[in-house]
Amino acid sequence: MRRYVTRRIGYSLISLFLLSVTIFFFVRVTGDPAVLLVEPGASKADLDAVREQFGLDRPFLIQYGHFMSSLLRGDLGQSFYYRTPVLELYLSRLPNSLLLALAAMGFSLLIGIPSGIMAAVRVGRWWDSVGKVFSLLGLSLPSFAVGLVMILFFSVYLGWLPSSGSGTPLHVIMPAFALGWYFAAAHMRLTRSSMLDVLGSEYVKLARLKGLPESLVITKHALKNALIPVLTLAGINLVIMVNVAVVVETVFAWPGIGRLLYEGISFRDFPVVQAVVILGGSMIVVVNLMVDILYAVIDPRIRLER
Amino acid sequence: MNGSSRAATLTTFPWRLASIRLDGFPIIPAFILAFLGFLAIFANVLAPYDPEIGILGSRFRPPAWQTGGSTEYLLGTDHLGRDVLSRLIFGARVSMVVGFMAVIVAGVIGTVLGIVSGYLGGWVDQVIMRVTDAWLALPALLFAIFLAAIVGPSAMNIVIILGLAYWTRYARVIRGEVLSLKEREFVRLAIVAGCSKRTIMRRHIQPNVLNSAIVLGTLMLGVVIVTEASLSFLGVGVPPPQPAWGLMLADGKKGLMAGYWWLTVLPCACIMFMVLSANLLGDWLRVKLDPQLRQL
Numbered sequence: 001m002r003r004y005v006t007r008r009i010g011y012s013l014i015s016l017f018l019l020s021v022t023i024f025f026f027v028r029v030t031g032d033p034a035v036l037l038v039e040p041g042a043s044k045a046d047l048d049a050v051r052e053q054f055g056l057d058r059p060f061l062i063q064y065g066h067f068m069s070s071l072l073r074g075d076l077g078q079s080f081y082y083r084t085p086v087l088e089l090y091l092s093r094l095p096n097s098l099l100l101a102l103a104a105m106g107f108s109l110l111i112g113i114p115s116g117i118m119a120a121v122r123v124g125r126w127w128d129s130v131g132k133v134f135s136l137l138g139l140s141l142p143s144f145a146v147g148l149v150m151i152l153f154f155s156v157y158l159g160w161l162p163s164s165g166s167g168t169p170l171h172v173i174m175p176a177f178a179l180g181w182y183f184a185a186a187h188m189r190l191t192r193s194s195m196l197d198v199l200g201s202e203y204v205k206l207a208r209l210k211g212l213p214e215s216l217v218i219t220k221h222a223l224k225n226a227l228i229p230v231l232t233l234a235g236i237n238l239v240i241m242v243n244v245a246v247v248v249e250t251v252f253a254w255p256g257i258g259r260l261l262y263e264g265i266s267f268r269d270f271p272v273v274q275a276v277v278i279l280g281g282s283m284i285v286v287v288n289l290m291v292d293i294l295y296a297v298i299d300p301r302i303r304l305e306r
Numbered sequence: 307m308n309g310s311s312r313a314a315t316l317t318t319f320p321w322r323l324a325s326i327r328l329d330g331f332p333i334i335p336a337f338i339l340a341f342l343g344f345l346a347i348f349a350n351v352l353a354p355y356d357p358e359i360g361i362l363g364s365r366f367r368p369p370a371w372q373t374g375g376s377t378e379y380l381l382g383t384d385h386l387g388r389d390v391l392s393r394l395i396f397g398a399r400v401s402m403v404v405g406f407m408a409v410i411v412a413g414v415i416g417t418v419l420g421i422v423s424g425y426l427g428g429w430v431d432q433v434i435m436r437v438t439d440a441w442l443a444l445p446a447l448l449f450a451i452f453l454a455a456i457v458g459p460s461a462m463n464i465v466i467i468l469g470l471a472y473w474t475r476y477a478r479v480i481r482g483e484v485l486s487l488k489e490r491e492f493v494r495l496a497i498v499a500g501c502s503k504r505t506i507m508r509r510h511i512q513p514n515v516l517n518s519a520i521v522l523g524t525l526m527l528g529v530v531i532v533t534e535a536s537l538s539f540l541g542v543g544v545p546p547p548q549p550a551w552g553l554m555l556a557d558g559k560k561g562l563m564a565g566y567w568w569l570t571v572l573p574c575a576c577i578m579f580m581v582l583s584a585n586l587l588g589d590w591l592r593v594k595l596d597p598q599l600r601q602l
Contacts, residue, residue, distance in 0.1 A: 015440035
């Protein structure tokens with residue numbers, strides 16, 4: 001167990017290392033980082049000052065050392081536009097992103113799990129086909145397209161929901177739907193396949209032989225086990241939702257991390273862009289690590305592998 | 307010996323493709339893709355107007371069948387008075403070109419790394435797979451946005467960025483295939499015959515993994531097109547005034563609250579049809595070309 005955990009942590013550290021190297025490397029290879037670090041339209045003297053201040057005239061290795069040590073101290077630089085530390089900005093937007101992600105997750109589970117169960121119980125019947133069409137649509141329709149069409153329908157024509165902004169529960173509905181849409185399809189697929197696995201197992205056969213009514217077999221015996229992988233995926237997806245909501249947040253002007261990233265891009269506020277990518281990537285690496293370890297705790301076959 | 311090498315030749319790519327039976331062929335998706343491809347190739351001839359130049363006097367014209375619309379602009383005009391139909395037609399070209407090229411770039415990187423990693427094994431395999439894992443851990447969209455924000459918008463940059471963001475799946479799958487291929491007799495015979503590692507990888511392994519690469523590519527096409535549209539929508543993809551569907555949606559948002567639905571619904575529909583068709587075709591190819599790939 002200990003060996004497995006150490007190895008997993010090692011891999012995650014490699015991931016984080018590669019993440020930092022990639023970011024460091026691409027910024028420096030694809031152009032002059034000084035240009036990215038000053039406000040647009042800065043003078044030559046300003047550029048030189050920045051080069052010296054950030055040590056851009058020194059060798060790459062030393063620069064990377066500086067980059068890493070300030071990262072580890074939690075210093076992600078200062079936003080040009082807001083004139084505040086980027087970390088502060090990020091943390092102030094995080095609650096909004098979490099709220100949106102939680103709402104989207106609730107929605108995707110509410111749709112994905114029941115429809116997945118129905119598809120598995122009625123496998124090969126018309127409900128299963130409906131489910132297949134739904135999951136295909138979910139995977140094929142980009143979230144921002146769903147969002148824009150929803151605005152058109154519910155805000156412009158019907159006038160039921162506010163088209164953008166935040167503050168009231170009504171504001172959450174459409175962005176959560178648009179963001180959860182894709183994940184609902186993914187959760188449905190997994191619920192269906194996991195449910196099919198469990199329904200074919202011996203203990204479910206036994207429960208049926210005992211003469212339990214089918215509804216009880218499904219809800220009490222099958223569902224509990226079938227949901228384990230679904231909920232694990234949901235845990236990972238929650239973190240992913242926080243980090244990839246940029247398009248949905250832009251559509252609905254939702255003041256979360258994604259919106260921060262979008263503003264960072266539009267205002268050429270480079271430290272913000274860099275920080276959002278670093279923090280998002282690290283978050284996902286850490287969650288993957290936690291899930292791997294959790295799985296190893298639950299299932300000995302995994303930790304004994306190799 | 308004869309039998310096994312014949313079996314090996316028969317499973318190589320062109321023979322395999324020629325021997326597919328067409329039952330269950332997704333006719334409608336294939337037709338839609340072919341139609342979009344047709345639009346993309348003949349965009350210059352088919353589009354009634356220049357997609358990048360508008361007439362400010364005729365802004366926000368609705369489609370022909372709505373009151374206020376005329377047959378002059380069949381699908382209406384946008385906020386700069388540009389013809390929506392022409393922009394959609396040229397947009398098909400952008401999506402197709404960027405989509406296919408990105409899939410090819412990703413496919414080449416991923417397949418080469420997968421073959422090398424699987425065939426050579428050892429530390430090479432370890433290094434390549436660790437990098438692949440690390441890459442997989444990063445959300446592709448975030449990574450693509452970051453790169454696009456640094457290098458600036460251009461169609462060529464987007465192709466490279468998408469290729470860099472999506473090669474990992476190829477590498478993983480192809481490596482798995484190579485691991486079992488290299489134990490097969492025809493590879494052993496090639497070693498005995500004195501072929502170099504390079505020759506074996508190029509002449510014997512590579513043709514056998516092309517099936518999987520093509521299936522994966524078709525499945526990736528949808529993902530890549532959605533990502534391209536997202537990047538363009540955010541303003542880090544294809545630069546304006548080029549007519550990309552994602553860009554049209556970003557522009558269309560300006561007229562959304564005024565109820566100019568055609569600027570939003572029509573590009574959305576185009577993206578949806580294209581991605582849906584690519585996914586359906588990919589699903590079919592996956593089952594047909596290689597039953598072992600069903601788990602993808």
